[in-house]
Amino acid sequence: MLPASLDEAVDALAAAPAAVPVAGATDLMEAVNAGRLRPAALVGLGRITELRGWRYEDGGTAVLGAGLTHARMDRPDFAALIPALADAARTAGPPQVRNVGTLGGNIVTAAPAGDTLPVLTALEATVTLARAGASREVPVSHLLTGLDPVRPGELLTWVRVPLLHAPQVFLKATGRSGPARATASVALVLDPARRSVRCAVGAVAPVPLRPLEAEAWVAGCIDWDGSREIDPAANAAFGEYVATACVPDNYGAEGAWEAVTEGPTAAAVRLRRTVAVLARRALGRALK
């Protein structure tokens, strides 16, 4: 089933709540090919052209269509708008996947290593969920944590992202030099209007994590009115702060006996080092 407009798609989903809405299908078909999913019906969203672009809204907000592909987000015009999201889209996978994989699909799949998720979390984006005759706005963090999940018959249509007009950085550590899943990723955005730093760490937990205390602390270390510089020692401490906040001591521990031993596990130490370097570099690049 290939509806050509948003209304048709929402009506089709209302008629068949068991149907799976499909945009790029890269995550869906991986599950289908592996035998983990047998869809009762598919509602293809690829023909809905209104969801494949973005528009501006009053109050300095960009409204991104859920059907924006990663390849489209990688293009320079979009990168001038939301650079961290463009960086995340560029490293999200090989061209074959980025050509079809969409922003909305990345959010709905909510994979732990989803590359756009820490960026959207750091930007404090909200998503619009539409169903027949109604729609509602949900913060993306509530959606990802399951606080306010997608209900049957609902379709993720728009992603509302504030335009901050400030440096944004997305950094990602992978196991190889080519496109790969992140072992850890850090998205960091500056919000000069509110004099705050917002940071999210992805791929170390099922959902992106926000080190709120570290953010508040480092925002006080930055000279916002002047050259926006930070002491290198404070920057390094910020990295350690973020890593300690996001990686628990018993990270990777298999049994209960390991959890009660003294100090962090070896896996935790290793991952903390990765996250600390990523966070330190991200802040250094943002304040460059």
Next chain:
Amino acid sequence: MTTDPIETLDADPLGLSPQVSRELRPCASYTLRVNGFERPVTDAWIGESLLYVLRERLGLAGAKDGCEQGECGACSVQVDGQLVAGCLVPAALAADSEINTVEGLSAAGGASDVQQALAASGAVQCGYCTPGMAMAVHDLLQRNHRPTEVEARQALCGNLCRCTGYKGVLAAVQTVADARALEAEEPEEAAAPVEAAPGPEAADRPVEAVAGAAGAAVEPESVVEPPVYTDADAWIEHVPQQHVPQHSVPQHSVEPQPQPGAAHPGMPQSVLPHPAEQAHVPAGAPYGDGSGGYDTGVYETAGPVPPHAGIPAQAGGDQVYYPPQGYPEQPYQGTPAHGTYLPYPDGHQQQNGYDTGYDAPVYEPTPAHGTPLPGAAFDGTAFDGTPPHGTPYAAQHPHGAPVEGGAPAGVPYGATPAHGIRLPEDDHAS
């Protein structure tokens, strides 16, 4: 209820009635536009990937099934002009889209320039990744006529190759880009040879023009049936005549090339020229001069060598015996191992003291892997071959100055790369 074998196969292990099976296995019928031809697909499970439908239902086995996760790129096809992983596209949702597969690259009757360049630059070993590579290179050169090496690497980063490596593919990208740039500069000179011999530039030409030039008596208006790509089962049915000695140079065969076999008798008329016509074209004619459609495996040498007495006379006067590969240049001087021939100074050979009557072929220096054979075999591709296996490439950067620190040249609009590269400002802490 239909009783097609796939339905039966799927229903039986589950032990379900057909009605329950139908509910668990929703099906759809649709039409795919593959390489410009309408291909109906009836009663297919909606979870079937485009790769599965192309291979198993439509018989287009060019795209390969590697990982089914979008990691390997062996299944790369173009959907609406965009390179996608065929295994990650639900075929039912690709209806009404324009699908281009690797078979479409060689639809004109011969391998396209991309495929020829891949073969000529030694980018093919086991060949499993090659259809995906060919589609990725084709897609890259459609979008970017002069890709830098970084851009080529980024475009090919989704195609894994585990035996040959990527240098040959990158060389092929530059070969094709250079050849197309040269052709674009000299359109009037390139136009004349195209009429006589469909060369690498024939890939972009209409099917009927090339088919007519290649001698296939197929009227353009009559080409309404989907083309038969003689790569799947056609050549199994018909064992072709043996034109080439068994121990001759192996064919540098790209997977999607039409195999030299006749069309399946039950299949409709092919738009490809008859394989026998391709295989027997003497040197100098289309397909024989290296710039022609594809490599028939028939090579010329500088001087004719008399054929081995034990081998039947070769069809075609221009075909000559070619010395076997892989033998040492110098005859073995020590004690022969069991069963080996002991070469004698007069060129005669004996085995275990008996004269075999075997006239030793003239030993020539065997070409290294990937180098062009002596003679005029590869002169038409304007590519002088890759260096021998293991030899480092030329020191000069082929696409201008190498990148010296900072953001790589392939990162557009001066953004910071997301990973992997340290910037100077990263060092100002610790």
